[in-house]
Amino acid sequence: GQQVMQIPQYQHVQEGEDFTTYCNSSTTLSNIQWYKQRPGGHPVFLIQLVKSGEVKKQKRLTFQFGEAKKNSSLHITATQTTDVGTYFCAGPTVSNFGNEKLTFGTGTRLTIIP
Amino acid sequence: GAGVSQSPSNKVTEKGKDVELRCDPISGHTALYWYRQSLGQGLEFLIYFQGNSAPDKSGLPSDRFSAERTGGSVSTLTIQRTQQEDSAVYLCASSYGTGRLNQPQHFGDGTRLSIL
Numbered sequence: 683g684q685q686v687m688q689i690p691q692y693q694h695v696q697e698g699e700d701f702t703t704y705c706n707s708s709t710t711l712s713n714i715q716w717y718k719q720r721p722g723g724h725p726v727f728l729i730q731l732v733k734s735g736e737v738k739k740q741k742r743l744t745f746q747f748g749e750a751k752k753n754s755s756l757h758i759t760a761t762q763t764t765d766v767g768t769y770f771c772a773g774p775t776v777s778n779f780g781n782e783k784l785t786f787g788t789g790t791r792l793t794i795i796p
Numbered sequence: 797g798a799g800v801s802q803s804p805s806n807k808v809t810e811k812g813k814d815v816e817l818r819c820d821p822i823s824g825h826t827a828l829y830w831y832r833q834s835l836g837q838g839l840e841f842l843i844y845f846q847g848n849s850a851p852d853k854s855g856l857p858s859d860r861f862s863a864e865r866t867g868g869s870v871s872t873l874t875i876q877r878t879q880q881e882d883s884a885v886y887l888c889a890s891s892y893g894t895g896r897l898n899q900p901q902h903f904g905d906g907t908r909l910s911i912l
Contacts, residue, residue, distance in 0.1 A: 715900060715901075717901075723905075724887060724903040724904065724905055724906055725839070725887075725889075725901075725903050726903070727900035727901065727902070730900065770838070770839065772901075783841065783844055783852055784829075784901065785841065786831075786838060786839040786841070787838070788838045789838045789839075791836075
């Protein structure tokens, strides 16, 4: 079936360093969503990208949707301890039963070394 | 307004017992989703509802798992004859309709299920 993969699985960075997570789909996506899950918390919606090549920014976070709409990235500039958590991408995929559902990526867990 | 509410927040039970988890979605959200998350792992899709119907039950791990939704609102996830591998956090999310799935999902705090 359709898959949404993320790399890396884990990332440890010094506070102040940049961080990037990459999301790849086996099929073209109509849109991509990004979520953040703090340790012990639940996923929280960050942003949605719809257009090919779209780039959106939220303060130190930059989100990009690939031209082919099969990949996406999240880049954090100058990480802070508040950025700790797991970042998930999610995109609509079609199940084996022909139903469309939102499939979450495998997630990238970010830890910050103060 | 109120977010997605799940109960209980924690459940500890003995192997072989049945458990029922409840999710109360955001008012007006027609789509409701159940996920399972084991410690340090990603989100495992279980089932979703559009209104009261469940178009896709393919994520349910076994026939011990079932879910229903009534009145287009509250949903319950039932696990019969629980096994230790069922231990996980069960997350519920809701959103406006699934059309093209371009609506953000809003998650509850989850139910942490521990099977002894």
